[in-house]
Amino acid sequence: MSVTIPTTPFNDQKPGTSGLRKKVPVFTQPHYAENFIQAIFDSIGDFKGKTLVIGGDGRYLNREVIQTTIKMAAANGFGKVMVGQGGILSTPAASNMIRKYQAFGGIILSASHNPGGPNEDFGIKYNTANGGPAPEKITDAIYERTKLIDRYRISEADDVSLDAIGTSKVDDMEVEVFDPVADYAELMEQLFDFDAIRSHIASGFRISFDAMSAVTGPYAKEILENRLGAPEGSVLNFEPLEDFGGHHPDPNLVHAKALYDAVMSDGGPDFGAASDGDGDRNMVVGHGVFITPSDSLAILAANAHLAPAYKGGLAGIARSMPTSQAADRVAEKLGIDCYETPTGWKFFGNLLDASKATLCGEESFGTGSNHVREKDGLWAVLLWLNILAVRGESALEIVRKHWAEYGRNYYSRHDYEGIETEAANGLMDALRGKLETLPGTTFRDLTVAEADDFAYHDPVDGSISRKQGIRILFENGSRVVFRLSGTGTSGATLRVYLEHYEPDPTRHEEETQETLADLIAYAEHVAEIAKRTGRTAPTVIT
Secondary structure, X not given: OEEEEEOOOOOOOOOEXXXXXXXXXXXXXXXXXXXXXXXXXXXXXXXXXXXXXXXXXXOOOHHHHHHHHHHHHHHHOOOEEXXXXXXXXXXXXXXXXXXXXXXXXEEEEOOOOOOOOOOOXXXXXXXXXXXXXXXXXXXXXXXXXXXXXXXXXXXXXXXXXXOOOEEEEEOOEXXXXXXXXXXXXXXXXXXXXXXXXHXXXXXXXXXXXXXXXXXXXXXXXXXXXXXXXXXXXXEEOOOOOXXXXXXXXXXXXXXXXXXXXXXXXOOOOOEEEEEOOOOOEEEEEEOOEEEOHHHHHHHHHHHHHHXXXXXXXXXXXXXXXXXOOHHHHHHHHHOOEEXXXXXXXHHHHHHHHOOOOOEEEEOOOEEEEOOOOOOOHHHHHHHHHHHHHHHOOOHHHHHHHHHHHHOEEEEEEEEEEEEOHHHHHHHHHXXXXXXXXXXXXXXXXXXXXXXXXXXXXXXXXXXXXXXXOEEEEEOOOOEEEXXXXXXXXXXXXXXXXXXXXXXXXXXXXXXXXXXXXXXHHHHHXXXXXXXXXXXXXXXXXX
8 A cells, every 4th residue: 555745845956967865864864765765756757557677786775665665656656666686786787677678767876886875875866768777857947846746655565585597476467587697797798709718718817806805706706717717716796785895896996906906916916896885986907907897898898899789880989088098090090070078977878879979988997889788897807808809918908009099188187176066166166267367378388279168969869068177188199178067976076187199009008197287287277276175195096
């Protein structure tokens, strides 16, 4: 039996690029999660009798909010809910389930790469029928509804058993608890040459995968060890934990340093990889080389034809604006388009649906393809393994040959986390005020060619997204980009992206931060970072 509960709005439920993210104590306020879930249901159209996919990354509060979502889905008229066993479902696996079973949409409970625990982060986002994150017109409608909501509907039924695979009922709605790994693993077998990868591993090729006590553990364990034959112990930290075992589940050189050090050590594994809280990001490391996400996208695009799913070629490549221009050079040689979009995977959805792009990537360790409508960490690792197996070369050899052919884009991101929001906004506003006067100015050996506030004109639906980041382009092809991140839950994160193109192979082994030194100094000079934020150094450098 369902009931209608009176409620009042909260004034802080504006979704970001990946849904609503707040600290757990915010979400545990009475009616807080319920208000947002009801606002989703009130904003997405006629779903009566349709199917909703639900799952999460296993972080603290995951099970409780799944139970709430199931009961609210029943009370609001969904015909069926499909939920991952134990409440577990990686973000790319959720996208696959929505698409494969033609669900109306899905609710994913995650704060992605952010920490988990009783005082850490939680999130709720809605994905549409194409399997991708809701576009801005839907998230805007959800936000408007949160400001007016005065009631929500919920069933008074008992909790569903999430640990037993099978079906049950909540009021008139069917609830199916399914194996969260099986359908995803089947999809990966269709995309990649598992026989070639299996043979490569059997020949002595060693991989180490750090699941960071997050959602990809069960997926990597099943695929890498059980199906591809990697020795037991190849997948580390494979049990999803509510607090990620104290890890910060962000696969980068800071938070996955132990994996990096192991792969770089004498006698270390041939290849290392890590994934994040909800399974959509990846870090890849070859013995002797860290592969930046920007380079990874470019190298995967150049070699994708070696995997069965992409042997017919790529329709196009898409990258987020801050991602390096390495993929542009691959697209040019392949004779295909390379699209530059705002940050946020939802912007790739239209390109993928319209078959304008096949591979997509972001510098924030996210890569994916048209197999789902989310970035996919384990997919990227498997594509790398497919390429390594077919080429029979080390990751370092592949990277060096790629640079020799296309040139090297020296690239780094400097993050200033937890800045006072007012100060961060003031810095960006001041930069915007300088844009018209910057072209033609010089700093050391740099001369500004162009400066703008990036606006994206979607080639599919004609929509325009403005103020997506400030770009300063120099005559030598270098770039500095400034933007504020929308993925944190407290304060603001200023991201500064630095890129220098070097075509000369004799200069491809230089140290990245030294190569970018003039750009780093320019970024401080033009944005007055220390003066405006009080920060004399980045929190994280990747």
